Structures are given as structure tokens and as C-alpha cells.
Amino acid sequence: GAVVSQHPSRVICKSGTSVKIECRSLDFQATTMFWYRQFPKQSLMLMATSNEGSKATYEQGVEKDKFLINHASLTLSTLTVTSAHPEDSSFYICSARDRLAKETQYFGPGTRLLVL
């Protein structure tokens, strides 16, 4: 149980284009989903917290107009990187908190974004 999927697993795009990443909880309901960014050999950096049916809460320094988050249902959250630039290239990971399991977060497999 507690499986989280992400799609796509990797994406290469041209500078200036937008990229959408999907995060799904497959076998549980997630009232809260989190989006993280991870640079090579570094820890996870929380970008934003998304609650189903409400606006996302962004961490300090994360541009909400650049990283659009939509949490339309209890099993799906999307992150759209708008007007991507090479510095946005990174490993993006989502996690989901089980509505019934309090604090526990289950992570997706990650999405490798490369902006040329």
C-alpha cells in the first residue's frame, strides 16, 4: 500500500516552454501533497504544500506564478513549471500524506527535468 506515482519520470524541454508534472496517490486519499526540489547530492527542499480544494502554500523564495500547483482531487496534484529556463533543471519529487495516517508522507519516484 501507500503508493505514489509521478508522470513523467523525465522530461526534456526547450527554454520558454511549460512543463506539467502529475502526482497521484494510487491506493489512498491524500488531503495534503507536497512538492520538493532536489539538486544533486543535496537534501530535499520543500517548494510548496498543496491541500485538496484550496490554494497551495509556497515556501519563501518560491515563485507561485512560476510553479503553478493544482490539487483538484484527493488523489491528484499537478505542478506546472511555466516558462522554464535552464536553472529550473532539477529533480522534482512529490509526496502525499495519507488522510488516515497523520504525519506520514509517501514519496513519488521523482521527475527529472532538463531545460535546454
Add this chain to the structure above:
Amino acid sequence: GENVEQHPSTLSVQEGDSAVIKCTYSDSASNYFPWYKQELGKGPQLIIDIRSNVGEKKDQRIAVTLNKTAKHFSLHITETQPEDSAVYFCAEADYGQNFVFGPGTRLSVLP
């Protein structure tokens, strides 16, 4: 602000030996402490967690100990195997709050 320190940053052990990773935290209100294993190119996988009302928890070769007074918790892996090689992250959270992650420990198990 909240901070989690993790040591060592890298750890090499011989197959069959034990590995210990220690984390210290600053927020006395923290009450949930998970450990994650991350293999190269993959997302973190929850391997064990402990809550503040428990001092130790074990799951086969993996155990976690918590010392709330000293504000530290440790991951113990016994009888290590090559497939245990990965980066391990500790984290802490207050109920309902976001995780604060440690910087990670790269474990290498040498055959």
C-alpha cells in the same frame, strides 16, 4: 528556526557489519521522526519511523532509537548488505507540520 543535523555525511562499512546514522534536532515540540532511503535517481522510500512516546522501534534489520531529552535519534542497520547502499535522510515534524529533513548520509556497503 528548526534545524536537523545528520552525521556522518558518508559512511562505508563491510558487508555484514552494522551501520549507525545519528540525527539531532532543535525543536522540542517535534514528535514524529521518519527515516527515508533514497537510491540513485529514485524518490525517497520510508523505511521506519518513530513517535515521541516510544524510545525504540525495530523492523527486522532496521531499528530506530529516540532520546527526547538529548533531542537525537539514530538509525541502526545490522547485517548490512550491498543493497543497503543508498542515501539515508532523517526528518522531524511536529504534528501536522511540514518535515524538516537532515542533509543525508551516503552509505556504501562494501562486498
